[in-house]
Amino acid sequence: MKTILEYHDGIHKNVPHDVYHGRHLGLVSKSAIERLDRSPAHYKTWIDGDVSDVGTLAQAFGGAWHCSVLEPERFEASYVVEPDHGDLRTKAAKAARDEWRAANGCKVYVPEDDMAAMRAMTAAVRAHPLASKMLANGEPEVTAIWTDEETGLRCKTRTDYYVESRRMAVDLKSADDASLPAFRRSAANYGYHITDALYRAGFGAVGKRIDHYVFVVVEKKPPHAVALYSLHADDIQKGYAHVLSAKLKLAECVRNDDWPAYPVTIQTLALPPWAA
Amino acid sequence: MNEPTSSALATTEEKSISAFSSESNFKTAQRMANALATSNLVPQAYQNNIPNVLIAIELSARIGASVFAVMQNLDIIHGNPSWRSKFLIATVNACGRFTPLRFRYEGVEGTETWGCRAVAKDKEDGEECRGPLVTMAMAKSEGWLTKNGSKWKTMPELMLMYRAAAFWTRVYAPELSLGMSTSDEMSDVHGASSVELPTALVPGSTKDLEAELLGTPVAKPAPVVLDMPPIERHPDTGEIVPPATDAAQ
Numbered sequence: 001m002k003t004i005l006e007y008h009d010g011i012h013k014n015v016p017h018d019v020y021h022g023r024h025l026g027l028v029s030k031s032a033i034e035r036l037d038r039s040p041a042h043y044k045t046w047i048d049g050d051v052s053d054v055g056t057l058a059q060a061f062g063g064a065w066h067c068s069v070l071e072p073e074r075f076e077a078s079y080v081v082e083p084d085h086g087d088l089r090t091k092a093a094k095a096a097r098d099e100w101r102a103a104n105g106c107k108v109y110v111p112e113d114d115m116a117a118m119r120a121m122t123a124a125v126r127a128h129p130l131a132s133k134m135l136a137n138g139e140p141e142v143t144a145i146w147t148d149e150e151t152g153l154r155c156k157t158r159t160d161y162y163v164e165s166r167r168m169a170v171d172l173k174s175a176d177d178a179s180l181p182a183f184r185r186s187a188a189n190y191g192y193h194i195t196d197a198l199y200r201a202g203f204g205a206v207g208k209r210i211d212h213y214v215f216v217v218v219e220k221k222p223p224h225a226v227a228l229y230s231l232h233a234d235d236i237q238k239g240y241a242h243v244l245s246a247k248l249k250l251a252e253c254v255r256n257d258d259w260p261a262y263p264v265t266i267q268t269l270a271l272p273p274w275a276a
Numbered sequence: 277m278n279e280p281t282s283s284a285l286a287t288t289e290e291k292s293i294s295a296f297s298s299e300s301n302f303k304t305a306q307r308m309a310n311a312l313a314t315s316n317l318v319p320q321a322y323q324n325n326i327p328n329v330l331i332a333i334e335l336s337a338r339i340g341a342s343v344f345a346v347m348q349n350l351d352i353i354h355g356n357p358s359w360r361s362k363f364l365i366a367t368v369n370a371c372g373r374f375t376p377l378r379f380r381y382e383g384v385e386g387t388e389t390w391g392c393r394a395v396a397k398d399k400e401d402g403e404e405c406r407g408p409l410v411t412m413a414m415a416k417s418e419g420w421l422t423k424n425g426s427k428w429k430t431m432p433e434l435m436l437m438y439r440a441a442a443f444w445t446r447v448y449a450p451e452l453s454l455g456m457s458t459s460d461e462m463s464d465v466h467g468a469s470s471v472e473l474p475t476a477l478v479p480g481s482t483k484d485l486e487a488e489l490l491g492t493p494v495a496k497p498a499p500v501v502l503d504m505p506p507i508e509r510h511p512d513t514g515e516i517v518p519p520a521t522d523a524a525q
Binding site for chain 2: 042128129130133134150151166167168196201209211212213214230233236237240248251252254
C-alpha cells in the first residue's frame with residue numbers, strides 16, 4: 001500500500017483512512033502543527049510513536065457519525081449495533097459477545113445508545129434548511145496534497161465535504177453544546193482558525209479554491225440542535241500566520257535534525273487574563 | 277517607444293487631490309472614494325469603506341502615486357498603515373530627485389557580518405547618498421530573526437535589501453514614506469501575526485452563500501449616491517476646478 005507521500009500534488013478522493021493518517025517526518029498537517037505548537041520534541045515523539053493509536057471514544061463516535069452523514073451506504077454496511085451482552089466479566093457474557101461478533105463479521109460495533117444518537121443527529125442535519133443543501137452535490141473526504149513553495153515541505157489536508165461548484169468546504173462537528181459562546185471556545189481551544197487557513201491554502205495551492213468554509217455543528221443530545229458557523233477573515237488571517245510560522249519552524253527542525261522541547265532558561269510566568 | 281517601468285506604474289502624472297485641503301477638494305475626493313469603494317478590484321480593506329479610500333486618496337496626493345497603487349501597497353498592520361517595501365523602493369525610484377536605489381553587499385554571506393546598504397545619487401549635485409548598513413548581526417540582536425514566521429531565516433538577502441531601502445528612505449527622503457514603517461518592519465516587531473491573508477484565501481460572503489443555497493435573491497446594499505456635479509478640470513493646467521456654489525451663480 002503506498003504512503004501519502006507517494007500521492008502527487010493535487011486533489012484526491014478515496015484516499016484510505018490509514019494512508020491519509022500515516023505520520024511522516026516533515027509532512028505538514030493540522031495534527032502535525034498541533035504537536036509542533038507544543039514543542040518540536042513532542043512532534044518528533046508523535047511521529048515516532050505508534051500509528052495504530054485507537055483514539056478517544058469521542059473521536060470514534062465522531063468518525064462513525066461522519067460516516068453516517070457523509071457516506072450513508074458505507075455506514076449501513078460497516079457499522080452495526082451491538083446488543084448488551086451483560087456483565088463482560090463473566091464467561092457467559094464474553095462467550096455471547098464473541099459468538100455475536102463472529103456472526104456479524106468485520107464490522108464496527110456501536111452501542112445502541114450511540115447508534116440512536118447518530119441517527120437522530122444525521123436526521124437533524126438532513127432536516128436543516130441550509131445544512132441539508134450544503135451536503136449535496138459534493139464529495140466526502142476530499143484530500144489536498146501539495147508542496148509548500150517556500151519550504152519545500154509536503155502538506156496535506158482533508159475536508160469532510162467539498163462542493164467544488166460552490167467553492168465550499170464543510171466541516172462536520174458533533175458537540176455537547178453547539179451554541180455560539182461554546183463553539184467559539186472550542187474554535188479557540190482546537191485552533192479551528194488554523195484548520196480553516198490550512199484548508200484554504202491547500203486547496204488554493206492545487207488550483208482549487210475555498211470561498212466558504214462552514215462548520216456544521218450538531219449537538220449529541222436532544223433536541224440535536226444544529227448551528228452553522230464560519231470564521232471571520234481576521235481570524236483566518238491569524239490562522240494563516242500560524243500555519244506559515246509552523247511550516248518555517250518545522251523546516252528548520254528538519255534541516256538541522258534538531259527537536260528541542262521547552263526552553264532551558266527560566267521563563268517568567270504571567271497569570272492568564274482571567275486569573276489576573 | 278520606451279516600455280513603462282515598474283516605477284512609472286506607481287505614479288501618476290495627473291494632479292492628485294489633497295482630500296483634506298479644502299471643502300471642495302473633500303467633496304470631490306468623497307465622490308471618487310464612493311466610486312472606488314464599490315469596486316471589487318480594490319483590496320478588501322477599502323471595499324465599501326469610504327473613509328479608508330479617502331485616506332488612500334490623501335496619501336496618494338502626498339507622495340505623488342496613483343490611488344490604486346497606494347491601496348494595493350498599503351497594509352494595515354495592528355492598526356498601523358505600513359508600506360510594502362517594493363512599493364517604497366518604486367516610489368523612491370520614481371520621485372525624480374535621486375537615481376534609482378542600488379544595493380551594495382558587505383561581509384561574508386552566511387555569517388553575521390553579511391550586510392547590505394542602499395545607495396543612490398542626488399541628481400541635483402551628483403552626491404552619493406549612502407544608507408545605513410544593515411547586517412545579519414543587527415537582525416539577530418534586534419530579534420528580527422526569532423519572530424514568528426520571520427522571513428529573515430528563509431530569505432535573508434531580500435530582507436537585507438528591503439530593510440536597507442527602508443533605512444535609506446528614512447534618512448534621505450522621509451517625506452516619501454510619510455514617516456510610516458514598511459510592512460516587513462512591522463512584521464519584525466509584531467511577528468507573523470501581521471502576515472497578510474492572500475487574496476485567494478479571503479472568505480466569500482456568507483449572506484451570498486445563504487441566498488444561493490436557499491435560492492433567494494441576494495440583497496445588495498444600495499450604493500451611496502451623492503448629489504454632486506461631475507469633476508471638472510482646467511483644460512490647460514489639469515487642476516480640479518471647484519464646483520460653482522449657489523452664491524456664485
